[in-house]
Amino acid sequence: MADHDDLTSDSAPPWEEEPAERDENTADIFGAPPAEPVAAPAVVAPTPVAVEAPSDPDAAYTVLARKYRPRTFEDLIGQEAMVRTLANAFSSGRIAHAFMLTGVRGVGKTTTARLLARALNYETDTVHQPSVDLTVDGRHCKSIIEGRHMDVLELDAASRTKVDEMRELLDGVRYAPVEARYKVYIIDEVHMLSTAAFNALLKTLEEPPPHAKFIFATTEIRKVPVTILSRTQRFDLRRVEPDVLVKHFDRIAAKEGARVDADGLALIARAAEGSVRDGLSLLDQAIVQADRGATVSAAVIRDMLGLADRGHPGRFPRPVGFRGRSGGGDAGSAGPLPRFGRGQGLGARRPDPAQGTGRPPGRHRGPYLGRHPVAPVADVAEGP
Numbered sequence: 001m002a003d004h005d006d007l008t009s010d011s012a013p014p015w016e017e018e019p020a021e022r023d024e025n026t027a028d029i030f031g032a033p034p035a036e037p038v039a040a041p042a043v044v045a046p047t048p049v050a051v052e053a054p055s056d057p058d059a060a061y062t063v064l065a066r067k068y069r070p071r072t073f074e075d076l077i078g079q080e081a082m083v084r085t086l087a088n089a090f091s092s093g094r095i096a097h098a099f100m101l102t103g104v105r106g107v108g109k110t111t112t113a114r115l116l117a118r119a120l121n122y123e124t125d126t127v128h129q130p131s132v133d134l135t136v137d138g139r140h141c142k143s144i145i146e147g148r149h150m151d152v153l154e155l156d157a158a159s160r161t162k163v164d165e166m167r168e169l170l171d172g173v174r175y176a177p178v179e180a181r182y183k184v185y186i187i188d189e190v191h192m193l194s195t196a197a198f199n200a201l202l203k204t205l206e207e208p209p210p211h212a213k214f215i216f217a218t219t220e221i222r223k224v225p226v227t228i229l230s231r232t233q234r235f236d237l238r239r240v241e242p243d244v245l246v247k248h249f250d251r252i253a254a255k256e257g258a259r260v261d262a263d264g265l266a267l268i269a270r271a272a273e274g275s276v277r278d279g280l281s282l283l284d285q286a287i288v289q290a291d292r293g294a295t296v297s298a299a300v301i302r303d304m305l306g307l308a309d310r311g312h313p314g315r316f317p318r319p320v321g322f323r324g325r326s327g328g329g330d331a332g333s334a335g336p337l338p339r340f341g342r343g344q345g346l347g348a349r350r351p352d353p354a355q356g357t358g359r360p361p362g363r364h365r366g367p368y369l370g371r372h373p374v375a376p377v378a379d380v381a382e383g384p
């Protein structure tokens, strides 16, 4: 009945409610003013990036790894060689058009990519050229950090692997930046792109317009075609040394008003296997182990990491089917173990000489599984 009422009501049928097509620049034939211009939709929406933690204590908790994302190149720990090279390139005006940042998980690739985007577009009232000194926020810094700058486009290759998506992105490359100096394309996890998408990228990467810069980040450099690699300037981000990590965690714990035993911090640093993010996640977990104001002891952290019992396989589970050298038992004595790349599970892989660049000699003998390394239990348990 209701339907019937609707049909017989005075309201116009749906096809008459649709706005009539008309030229927006001409006046209405009945004298109405021209229609408001409609804003053109952005081709690629930038992915929101991490923002500083809100100071409101009631606001949602931000994990330490996000809260302490470096805001300047000086804040980056353990990557001095890369920072020095970049600083020299910037000061001499020899800035590459494409950068490839590689290294294991959580050593600062995405962070560096965003810092680079800011450095390339750095501008203040007195500075009118790219600069790696980001101590004072430039005109574009805030919006780049918040992931809403029109000229800095961040693409997660892991979720946009297809060639059509790459073509859509590349279509926009020829247009000049709207307000910044350079149009910066950050392509994270670039190894996930399909072969066709990589091929679509080749031509632009060979001769990009002068206003375009590309920054790629990947944990799996071997999966990136050599044709792409040879068109980029490569930076290998290193695993961070345990003593550097300890100092970093100590500073952060102090800022958080938490007390953590020095031996406990050393245990966390060793378990992190050179990854700052892994270490900060463990620190996050450690801080809540003690009551507010009390010190988190090394014993508690040892327990948390699963090291109290030497026979325990460690904090992170071993891959299904993994037997170590003698089929289990003392994980700490499990000799030279296979290493797995990110998300690779048990895929048989040879050790990668390229990955070795960031690995201090004689360390990190344990395998790692993507973001969750199997802690080298023997190393940690026999630690400092």
Ligand SMILES: Nc1ncnc2c1ncn2[C@@H]1O[C@H](COP(=O)(O)OP(=O)(O)OP(=O)(O)O)[C@@H](O)[C@H]1O
Residues within 6 Å of the ligand: 064, 065, 066, 067, 068, 069, 070, 075, 076, 077, 078, 079, 103, 104, 105, 106, 107, 108, 109, 110, 111, 112, 217, 218, 219, 276, 277, 280
């Ligand atoms: N070199 C570093 N110095 C200081 N903090 C770091 C560094 N590297 C990583 N971090 C911390 O780890 C967090 C994650 O870093 P980032 O996202 O840059 O890692 P990533 O190398 O891109 O890792 P993934 O390969 O997993 O994407 C940062 O927010 C920061 O807190």
Ligand SMILES: [Mg+2]
Residues within 6 Å of the ligand: 109, 110, 111, 188, 217
């Ligand atoms: Mg990253």
